[in-house]
Amino acid sequence: MSGVRVRQDFLIFGAPRLPEEAIAAVVETLRSGWLGTGPRVAAFEEAFARYLGAPHAVAVGSCTAALHLALKILGVGPGDEVVTTPLTFAATANVIVHTGARPVFADVDERTGNLDPEAVAAVITPRTRAIIVVHYAGRPCPMDRFRDLAERHGLFLIEDAAHALEAWYRGRKIGTWGDMAAFSFYPTKSLTTGEGGMLATARSEWAERARVLRLHGLSRDAWKRYSEEGAIDYEVVEPGFKYNMTDIQAAMGLAQMSYLERWLERRARLWTLYQEGLRDLPGLILPPEATEGVHARHLYTIRVDPGEAPFDRDRLARWLHQARIGTGIHYKALHLHPFYQQAYGYRRGMFPRAERISDQTLSLPLTAHMEEEDVLYVVEVMRALWRGEAVG
Template sequence: MEEKLAINGGTPVRKEFLQYGRQYIDDEDISKVVEVLKGDYLTTGPYVREFEKAIANKVGSKYAVAVTSGTSALHCATLAAGLEKGDEVLVTPMTFAASANCILYVGATPVFVDIEENTGNIDVSKIEEKITYKTKAIIAVSYRGNPVKIDKIMDIAKKHNLIVIEDAAHAIGAKYKDSYVGNNANMTIFSFHPVKHITTGEGGAITTNDKELYRKLIEVRSHGITRNVDIMENKDDPWYYEQIDLGYNYRMPDINAALGASQIKKLDSFIEKRKELATLYSSMLKGNQYVTLLEDTEDGFNSEHIYVIKLNLEKLNCTRREIFSALIKENIGVNVHYIPVYFHPYYRKLGYKRGICPVCEEFYERIITLPLHVSMNRDDVISVIKALDKVFKYYSIEA
């Protein structure tokens, strides 16, 4: 007898709702935050420097700058790169809107480059055809935690004298050819939102090996103000500081940095757990006629931020929306990452039209994100697979 779907009044596979992502906070994390609350510094203080040092040490970069979010990290990077009105910046549409919004923040123009259908990352072979005399930078997103082919992107950038910003909001702890993400692009940004590998509540960071870019990042993070006497006009008064550019207040509070400094110590174990869960998903879904599994970049190490599958809708008598709704009713917290950026009404008002990245658009129509976070266990993954099987069986064209 066919099992009745929860959406049709049947019993859900799970009693409790399984979120697609969430933070993991332990007593050590809490004690570090309490320590700050009892101390002298609530805003930018010693824990910010400790956290920045830990990030740089982890990825192997010379410098790291902590800021208030992944979005502000992107904004700081575009400012440090000197992007302005009239410039064009290449970016993938398969990402959160911030990856392109940061280009608009500085008055430049996003130019969308299509993706690889098997990974969701920017298609390196399509980059050069989008380069014009106005092109000044590339923002390459390491989607899902799977690293982009940064060596090939950097080669193109050097050929055309472009800045490369790697958006690694998904990819702290990922590697490409044995080098950690964060140590190869001109600048790399990370996000510490609660659904990411580690969290600071809200927060982000930029890493770089370029001393001049680091100086600019420090300035734009804090109002464009400096106390560096080497570049100040007034070098005499000990209290003096100067605003030398237009910056923003993107300083990370010590409260957030203390949480991050504690969390980053657990990053490797978090990634190991995510890898175990992702591997279990892949082993249980391998050969499933209703699903196509995404691939990882050759010579890359995926740090597994999200687990995305593509639905073989031609084998199902339903839409992606029906699958999504049915799984939610089974208490499986699925999601979709992402709506192509230029689909959004704001970008349509700017003149962007559907059809400019056909691979991305077809990719979007089929993807669905399954739950993946450190608080999950093997039984949680099995429950997701059971729910998928239940829903697929109901909607199969063979039913």
């Protein structure tokens, strides 16, 4: 018999914390008469660019859209190769496929989960056009090394900063190191707009092109056509996408900007409680700190070493679920998925470090929405499971 009392409500993985201002801002927008891309998107972009210290930020419908636009704007297409990590969400590599280029994976640093610059260097060919790094779990990549590598080989450097809004590396915000950077405002992210994303860049012509491409390739967006600013005509200057953000989303995002650091501190406190509560469990590998800079603490990823722990990752996930705790897997490595195997001949054995993480990793709930007792409950359940007790 277990001594743990199973909680009533399910601990949702990635539940966001929304300040009341964000809810009020959405309601105000709904009443304003303008729901589409307009003044609130412009204000959100300005606040976001200021927060990052980036000259330009262009709001879009998702991080996936931002990554796709980045590759399009940099001219990546058929015959090109783009190097990225297999330890990421499908979107990072799928967008490479959508441009007609080939996704080329390189292995990760097993401690940080980030792309290994040496592994990247080893797969660069004359066809390589760009590198997409992912700041895995919020831990900043060694961006000086990636910058050097990109410059040496004449490659574009793109940051998938979906996990890393609050991260820094060597005194500079993550998202300002690459030629372009993409952020996500998906519901599990530290700032959410329901769905949404941002493309950041220092180059004004790239930002301008992104503004055109995000809305069908029109020379003039709807706000410029229908508001008092406006001439109502427009021209299609290239076949763009439907990747714009709405004012409803932007109002929600803008209202969260002033909370980012507060919520990061809160996640840091919860992180420490996990570290203290779990550190002595055999076969459990806890997530490392950032090697350098500021960790955005987006994901708390543990690893279960099946040789040392009393059970494997999948069984742990099932038991935690029975104890009403939601978890996530970040990630099943992309080269193990059928599409990437069938289309490009990837197979198990090619990226052993990413594979070990893929097989052993489990993300425990960590958001600013959580209370300390939520973390203490997860710790209590984990400790009971390690003692061999059934919970749930």
